[in-house]
Amino acid sequence: MATESKPLFKRVALLGIGLIGSSIAHAVRRHGLADEIAIHTRRTETLDKARELGLGDTYFSDPVAAVDGADLVIFCVPVGANKAVAETIAPALRPGTTISDVGSCKRVVINDIKPLLPDGVHLVPAHPIAGTEHSGPEAGFAELFKGRWCILTPEPDVDADAVERVAEFWRRVGSDVEIMDADHHDQVLAITSHLPHLIAYTIVDTATELGGDLQKEVIKFSASGFRDFTRIAASDPVMWRDVFLNNREAVLDILGRFTEDLTALRRAIRRGDGELLHDTFARTRDVRRGVIDAKQA
Numbered sequence: 001m002a003t004e005s006k007p008l009f010k011r012v013a014l015l016g017i018g019l020i021g022s023s024i025a026h027a028v029r030r031h032g033l034a035d036e037i038a039i040h041t042r043r044t045e046t047l048d049k050a051r052e053l054g055l056g057d058t059y060f061s062d063p064v065a066a067v068d069g070a071d072l073v074i075f076c077v078p079v080g081a082n083k084a085v086a087e088t089i090a091p092a093l094r095p096g097t098t099i100s101d102v103g104s105c106k107r108v109v110i111n112d113i114k115p116l117l118p119d120g121v122h123l124v125p126a127h128p129i130a131g132t133e134h135s136g137p138e139a140g141f142a143e144l145f146k147g148r149w150c151i152l153t154p155e156p157d158v159d160a161d162a163v164e165r166v167a168e169f170w171r172r173v174g175s176d177v178e179i180m181d182a183d184h185h186d187q188v189l190a191i192t193s194h195l196p197h198l199i200a201y202t203i204v205d206t207a208t209e210l211g212g213d214l215q216k217e218v219i220k221f222s223a224s225g226f227r228d229f230t231r232i233a234a235s236d237p238v239m240w241r242d243v244f245l246n247n248r249e250a251v252l253d254i255l256g257r258f259t260e261d262l263t264a265l266r267r268a269i270r271r272g273d274g275e276l277l278h279d280t281f282a283r284t285r286d287v288r289r290g291v292i293d294a295k296q297a
Contacts, residue, residue, distance in 0.1 A: 005032070008169055013038040013070035015063055015085055017050045018236070019131060020102045021076030022140025025055040027173040030142045040066035050137045064092045072169070074126075075101035075113070080242035083112040095120030098162045102128055104189060104239075106153040106182035108246040114155070122162035125153045127185065128175060129193070133234040146174030147295065153182040190250035195258060197240055198251070200232035 012034040014021045021039075028034050039056035040063045041047050051059050060066040067073050067089045075082055082101065093099070099121060103109050109125045117123060130148040132139065150170040154163045167177045180188075203226070207218050218226065244251055268276040 007032055007034050008165055008172070009034045009070075009072040011036040011038055011070040011072075013040065013066045013073045014056070014076055015040050015066065015073065015089075016076030017041045017046060017055060017137045018076065019135050019139040019144075020128065021074070022050070022053070022055055022137040023130075023142065023144040024074065024076070024102075024140075024173070025050075026140055026142035027145060029055075031172050033169060033172055034072070038066045038070060046137060053137055055137060055140070063089050067092050067097075069094075070097060072098050072100065072166075075099070075103070075109075078236075078239045078242040079103040079105050079108055079112075079246050082109060083116070086113045086116045090116045090118060093118055093121045096122075098122045098124055098166060100124050100126045100166055102126060104193060104243045105247040106151075106185045110153070110155060110182055122159045123154070124158060124163050124166040125182065126166060126170065127151045127153070127189070128170065130175075131235070133231050135236045143174070145170070148175055150175035150177050151185055152177060152179045153185050154179070155182075186247050186250045187253075190247060190254045194243055194247060194251050195254050197232055197235065198244065198255070199258075200229040201240070203229045204233040 012024075012028055014025060014037065017025070017039050025037055025039065028037055036058065037056040038058045038060065039047070039050050040060045041050065042061065044061065047059050047061060050056060058066075063085060073089070073093070075085060077085060079101075082103070086099075095118070097120075099113060099117060100123075101109050101113075103125070104127060106125050106127060110123065114123050128145050128148065128150040130144050132144075152163065152167060152170075163179070167179070170177050207215060207226070210218060222230070265277070265280065267273075268280075
């Protein structure tokens, strides 16, 4: 397929090759964003699958070998693994290299990775707000990021050219790019992504605790609401465990507010307060219309 313009990078190293990493590999190939795609993952079977799918040009079980000579390194591992990976690869990073990631928490990325980087290496954290309930290298596809937001959270002192190259990278794979403070990002995502996942996991887990016949009927007669919760709750458990552990303050704050609102609705149901229920549901319907208008549905 014809490329849009000359490559942005000579060598892109993807550390981790799950859904997001493999989708990046497909998109880099389709849009001609790099001369070489280097892939690292620890598990031999995953690396073999990536090779079988032709996701990269070179494949490594050693992350140091993968980043050697790379001018863009993207961490595609669970956020809890970032620090250990950064400690391993830091001595091999050359001045001018840009480090990025795809994690759903941004302050912890900066705290874990930035202190370990050599002088002249630029950290531009990124969060592509895209995904499916599927995981693994076979789950990726180039269109995953098309029309979706990618939020960058560089610190104020980061090289402006490095930030722009990462922004252009995401624009070329089809994303809309927003630059945001890392702490503000974590607060926003706590309510738009993290809390909904926590609720979904809880509701589906509640269903697993029901009696045998009732549980079977819940699954058999799943309407769109419960069905959608099961899709969200099928997301990668390792990734989401790390998200909640590493964005705990923002999640706990939003969870506290949610608990208060849920208690108010519970009281309204118990007291037969239809007016409060109606007013609440009317407000939330307006939010749905806003999501549709923003083309995020």
